[in-house]
Amino acid sequence: MNAQLTRLSREARESCRGRGHDMQPFRMHTYYKTVAVSNCRKCGKQVSINSRPMPNEIGVGGEAVALGCGDVSHWDAFAVSA
Ligand SMILES: [Zn+2]
16 A cells, blocks of 8 residues: 555545444455455445545545444435436
């Protein structure tokens, strides 16, 4: 994991902890070498970090930084309302 990813993983972990998540260690993406992902041990929501985001992307993203631990995920909510 390069220095940029290490920094992003620290930021992402902080954001997720602030939302009540208990994140697993980041794992490097199999194909995208600039991407690492982690899931919450409790609710399974994911956060991904990208040390080389495209201009229309951001370095940290995923449901774990957008939603609290135990919140209904966007996709679950969508399935219910559809
Ligand atoms: Zn969680």
